[in-house]
Amino acid sequence: MKAPRLPLMARGQFAELTLHEKNAYLQKLADDFAAQHDREQVVLDRDALSRLRRYYSRRVWADLRIEDLGGGPLNRTLRNLGEHIRSEHIGEDISAALLQETTPKRVMRAAPQDDAQLMFFVPTIYDAPLKDDVNLMDVAPFSLSKRANRGVIKYELKDSLITIEGGAESGLATVFDYDIFLNMVSYLAEEVQQFRRDESKGLRPSLPPKVYRPSAAHILKFCRRSDGGKSYEDLEAALDRLSNTTIKVVNLSGGKRRAVDSRPLIGGYSVVSRTGANKIDLVEITIPDWVYKSVVTAETRIPLLTLHHDYFLISSGIGRFIYRLARKAAGRDEAQYSIRELHKRSGSTQELRKFAYDLREFVNRTQAFPMPDYDLSLVEGKDDQKLHMRRRGDDDLRASTELLAATGDA
Numbered sequence: 001m002k003a004p005r006l007p008l009m010a011r012g013q014f015a016e017l018t019l020h021e022k023n024a025y026l027q028k029l030a031d032d033f034a035a036q037h038d039r040e041q042v043v044l045d046r047d048a049l050s051r052l053r054r055y056y057s058r059r060v061w062a063d064l065r066i067e068d069l070g071g072g073p074l075n076r077t078l079r080n081l082g083e084h085i086r087s088e089h090i091g092e093d094i095s096a097a098l099l100q101e102t103t104p105k106r107v108m109r110a111a112p113q114d115d116a117q118l119m120f121f122v123p124t125i126y127d128a129p130l131k132d133d134v135n136l137m138d139v140a141p142f143s144l145s146k147r148a149n150r151g152v153i154k155y156e157l158k159d160s161l162i163t164i165e166g167g168a169e170s171g172l173a174t175v176f177d178y179d180i181f182l183n184m185v186s187y188l189a190e191e192v193q194q195f196r197r198d199e200s201k202g203l204r205p206s207l208p209p210k211v212y213r214p215s216a217a218h219i220l221k222f223c224r225r226s227d228g229g230k231s232y233e234d235l236e237a238a239l240d241r242l243s244n245t246t247i248k249v250v251n252l253s254g255g256k257r258r259a260v261d262s263r264p265l266i267g268g269y270s271v272v273s274r275t276g277a278n279k280i281d282l283v284e285i286t287i288p289d290w291v292y293k294s295v296v297t298a299e300t301r302i303p304l305l306t307l308h309h310d311y312f313l314i315s316s317g318i319g320r321f322i323y324r325l326a327r328k329a330a331g332r333d334e335a336q337y338s339i340r341e342l343h344k345r346s347g348s349t350q351e352l353r354k355f356a357y358d359l360r361e362f363v364n365r366t367q368a369f370p371m372p373d374y375d376l377s378l379v380e381g382k383d384d385q386k387l388h389m390r391r392r393g394d395d396d397l398r399a400s401t402e403l404l405a406a407t408g409d410a
Contacts, residue, residue, distance in 0.1 A: 014056055026052045033081050042077050052081070107362070107369040108313040112226040125182055125307040126189045127324065128294055137305060137328035140347045141247055141265065143172040144317030148241055153347035160251050164347065165262075167244025170237075173265055175317040177238035179223040181265050182307070184212050184285055186222070188295050189304055210292055212285045213272065219283075224312040232279040239269045239283065263290045308372035318355075318362055319371065321346050326374045326389040334390040338381055359387065 009025065017025065027044055034041045127137055141164050143149045148171035153164040166172030191208035198205035216235055217227060225231050246262040267286030275281050305327050314320045329335035343355045363376045377388045
């Protein structure tokens with residue numbers, strides 16, 4: 001029968017112990033090892049403890065000086081315990097070595113070949129507030145998966161309950177479908193700014209229409225995607241999911257439950273024209289009332305958070321979720337959330353353990369390939385690891401909040 005594994009402490013945790021605590025831990029380890037292998041328990045002397053401390057901290061086999069060990073129960077215990085520690089940690093050692101010898105996967109995908117044209121089309125990317133103090137960037141109003149998923153996402157926040165539900169056939173909108181929503185909000189925000197400028201000049205402009213009519217090529221360019229045939233096919237499927245994905249909010253502030261009507265991410269869409277190759281060309285997107293009222297007809301200044309234009313190049317759903325949350329929570333400063341809270345706010349269908357693994361892997365990759373605007377690190381919390389998000393100091397970074405002023409530009 002295979003002996004049970006020893007619950008070995010991580011090297012980083014071991015390094016934080018005092019000398020007395022290290023010695024006590026190593027003695028207990030020797031006692032547990034002896035009990036598991038039906039051996040006589042021995043008291044480790046100063047020299048044996050010193051050897052084990054060096055070996056445990058670095059796991060360099062020479063630190064045990066095996067060639068100097070003779071017979072006797074103490075030296076046999078030291079030799080056997082060293083072998084056991086070595087075999088227990090072999091997987092960790094190999095993983096650490098592979099991490100050192102391999103290049104991390106990039107956080108962002110390569111920009112499309114014609115991306116240089118963005119020099120002539122410099123969009124400001126806006127994300128919209130949801131309702132009052134409930135912001136859409138506090139949670140993920142979409143599936144983090146690249147594929148459409150069935151089901152419902154529920155968020156229980158401090159003063160509200162938010163439910164995201166997709167169509168029975170289309171499924172939930174994905175994080176990448178949401179790019180089209182950002183394009184719609186950004187278009188509307190730019191139109192409002194132009195309206196304010198014209199109004200301030202004494203002109204009598206009309207309010208922006210509630211129908212947005214972009215070309216498919218325009219949307220793909222804004223979202224920094226290639227214009228291959230599959231991109232056009234994906235675009236139509238994404239519009240279908242967006243029009244069938246709704247957000248419902250139950251406001252719990254003040255102890256009163258007030259249900260908010262379900263709000264679609266887009267009010268609907270239609271394909272106005274197609275190319276000779278039957279690819280989607282011109283589309284018509286109906287802007288839902290809740291977005292239009294938030295951006296256009298509000299009585300006061302409405303804060304619209306901007307996103308870095310490289311946001312669209314972030315290749316993973318979890319990466320995009322973290323960036324959006326960082327823009328809302330950290331702004332030009334810093335913020336941190338526990339992994340458990342991030343899992344809750346992401347709407348991820350993964351088990352917490354798997355989500356935590358993917359998050360740590362993403363944070364590790366950002367050390368070599370930084371995410372736009374923010375540096376990420378994991379810190380130890382009281383009960384759980386926390387993700388620390390800090391805005392990089394860069395004089396060229398735009399302010400964290402762009403205001404649509406009643407007069408003047410944002």
